Amino acid sequence: NAGVMQNPRHLVRRRGQEARLRCSPMKGHSHVYWYRQLPEEGLKFMVYLQKENIIDESGMPKERFSAEFPKEGPSILRIQQVVRGDSAAYFCASSADRDQPQHFGDGTRLSIL
Amino acid sequence: GDSVTQMEGPVTLSEEAFLTINCTYTATGYPSLFWYVQYPGEGLQLLLKATKADDKGSNKGFEATYRKETTSFHLEKGSVQVSDSAVYFCALWARDSNYQLIWGAGTKLIIKP
Numbered sequence: 001n002a003g004v005m006q007n008p009r010h011l012v013r014r015r016g017q018e019a020r021l022r023c024s025p026m027k028g029h030s031h032v033y034w035y036r037q038l039p040e041e042g043l044k045f046m047v048y049l050q051k052e053n054i055i056d057e058s059g060m061p062k063e064r065f066s067a068e069f070p071k072e073g074p075s076i077l078r079i080q081q082v083v084r085g086d087s088a089a090y091f092c093a094s095s096a097d098r099d100q101p102q103h104f105g106d107g108t109r110l111s112i113l
Numbered sequence: 114g115d116s117v118t119q120m121e122g123p124v125t126l127s128e129e130a131f132l133t134i135n136c137t138y139t140a141t142g143y144p145s146l147f148w149y150v151q152y153p154g155e156g157l158q159l160l161l162k163a164t165k166a167d168d169k170g171s172n173k174g175f176e177a178t179y180r181k182e183t184t185s186f187h188l189e190k191g192s193v194q195v196s197d198s199a200v201y202f203c204a205l206w207a208r209d210s211n212y213q214l215i216w217g218a219g220t221k222l223i224i225k226p
Contacts, residue, residue: 042216045213045215056213091157101159106155
């Protein structure tokens with residue numbers, strides 16, 4: 001019974017490079033959420049997607065960040081031209097419907113050199 | 114807007130002590146309330162939840178009661194173990210929050226043998 005799978009677990013990038021974070025939701029889940037956790041802080045909502053659609057991206061920075069959830073394959077959170085301040089843990093969650101509990105992956109820890 | 118406030122950590126207790134982690138919330142609607150736990154280096158696991166006033170969520174010896182009159186959802190456990198050491202997050206979810214999970218900052222719990 002696979003849960004939410006995120007990869008990679010750890011990602012190191014140099015300033016200016018692109019970071020791609022992947023999330024495969026639980027089987028049967030079509031709703032995906034991305035959160036960012038800065039050190040010693042709680043989680044901040046970034047974006048909510050449902051297969052091929054962005055439902056709410058109110059937590060996404062206006063530039064450099066984008067997310068998609070294609071019909072086939074995992075959800076991707078893309079960060080272009082990374083900066084030091086992007087260093088954080090990025091968590092993905094999925095749910096069976098928008099009013100069902102969210103289940104979390106183990107996160108991707110992004111470090112920017 | 115909706116918000117969650119947790120007691121600051123770290124909370125340090127001896128094994129078998131009684132645990133309370135306070136959580137209060139502000140919401141315009143009728144939210145569902147959650148406690149998630151994050152063990153070191155891992156993602157978040159749903160610990161317990163309550164969806165309406167006076168509901169009590171319980172799991173693994175932890176429990177929390179949804180108190181609408183005091184807008185609280187305090188986490189309690191009668192006898193903690195070293196393995197309970199983790200960060201605990203209180204969160205709310207409400208339709209008025211556009212289905213986002215709104216998070217507290219987290220409380221780090223350290224249990225000493």
